[in-house]
Amino acid sequence: MTEIENLKKRDSKTLERIYTSYRNGFLMFASKYNLPEEDILDIYQDAIVALIENAEKGKLDGLSAELKTYLFSIGKYMIFAKIRKRKSDFTEIETLPEAIEWPEIEEKNDQISQLESSLKKLGEQCYKILKLFYYEEKKLDEIMKMLPYQSKDVLKSQKARCLKQLKKMLSNN
Secondary structure, eight states: OOOOHHHTTTTTHHHHHHHHHHHHHHHHHHHTOOOOOOHHHHHHHHHHHHHHHHHHHTTTTTTSSSSHHHHHHHHHHHHHHHHHHHHTSSGGGSOOOOHHHHHOHHHHHHHHHHHHHHHHHHOOHEEEEEEHIIOOOHHHHHHHHHHTOOOOHHHHHHHHHHHHHHHHHHHHH
């Protein structure tokens, strides 16, 4: 049984071995980002949890990189997010002018409402396919079991047509 299969089953020996094997290396790797050690430890814990969850979702099936490399890349992403958050925390809200406008937020809300509206217009089958694939992160094989498709190629083609139709609808708005 592979490490990934054991992770999916949350095998305690595998989890402990992975956790202890990569911990010191990760701490050394992360120390160059000038974060407090407790933050680095928290990030390592979160990266381990993400690794397990990704294994359970099947995202590690067919992984070509080493598990350690994958874990460190998750951790690196989390470190960057922590650094970005830390930098944004320095701006105190009280120092911002009262009449500040947030056009980016309004623009994103418009984009989201356009997307939702367009998804509803696509039709039930396209909506289901795109939602399952992109939102619920289901693999095509899983979607085939849930929806009436006999062939993975047919489903793939249908998904492509739905996506093309959605893009066309969004570009016309």
